[in-house]
Amino acid sequence: MAKVYKEKDANLKELKGMTIAVIGYGAQGRAQSLNLRDSGLKVIVSDLKGSANWKQAQKDRFKPVSAKEAAQKADIIQILTQDHVQGMVYRDSVEPNLTEGKALVFSHGFNIHFKQIKPPKYVDVFMVAPKGPGTLVREMYEKGMGVPCLVAVFQEYSGKALNKALAYAKGIGGTRAGVIETTFKEETETDLFGEQAVLCGGVTELIKAGFDTLIKAGYQPEIAYFECCHELKLITDLIYKSGLAGMRQIISDTAEYGDLSRGPVVIDKAVRKRMEKILKDIQSGKFAKEWMRENEKKRPVFTKLRKRDLKHPLEVIGKKLRGMMSWISK
DSSP: OOOEEOGGGOOGGGGTTOEEEEEOOSHHHHHHHHHHHHTTOEEEEEOOTTSHHHHHHHHTTOOOBOHHHHHHHOSEEEEOSOHHHHHHHIIIIIGGGOOTTOEEEESSOHHHHTTSSOOOTTSEEEEEEESSOHHHHHHHHHTTOOOOEEEEEEEOSSSOHHHHHHHHHHHTTHHHHOEEEOOHHHHHHHHHHIIIIIITHHHHHHHHHHHHHHHHTTOOHHHHHIIIIITHHHHHHHHHHHHHHHHHHHSOHHHHHHHHHHHHHHSOHHHHHHHHHHHHHHHTTHHHHHHHHHHHTTOHHHHHHHHHHHTSHHHHHHHHHHTTOHHHHO
């Protein structure tokens, strides 16, 4: 079983007197910055000057600076830009300003694990990864609760990397719920696999396949949308609260029997084999190299795929039906 750290295991004093820089003031960056500041820690933030994120930081009573200036002034540097630009931000602004004893922090291990960022030996490198979006991280903190986090140490220099990581996790509210120990490798590979095979890639293709099957059989697109897309929220909400078993206790016996008897027909051994192939491509670094090359080439495949899916009939009918449900926009 994984080791879990709680409030008693972390001490904010580990970061007292230090300056924490959060580079990237998106949803996660904003949440972590505000929580850290509200926990009594010294925080500076960085984003592109004049951007919406920059202006939001100003509204939140920060005085945003460039990534270079943030790295110069900080003892703890959290990089929360998107994965494909972290390497560039690091090389251009952070690396030249890394001095002995500073620490690099990440909330996803992609760039460290796949060696897009190669830190010097004289800094601590650790991860604090909330298992929820930034909006939830902030909301739970303000309510006196917290979102569970993952913690990992990639490189130890000061002898206190784990203590700093746990203090950081406490600063954003993570220890209120629990902080699970992992590694950069485990977090990165499982995160990418979950996105590709289940949460995003697997689910979206399953939705489209179900929708297309009903349309091909002659059913109305509105009905197909409700059955294969809209009602998915009802099921995921039940799973989110009570797990698979809890969900099955609430749905009808007819639905449960269909779940248990037909689910393995859709997700059969061949699908599981293909999932294993996806995982191997992640583990070998093949996917990471492909994604970085895609960005270097200005995203030709990514853009084509995105445009293709925007034209899918599911999107067209979905937009129409969501317009009938005023509570969604609210």
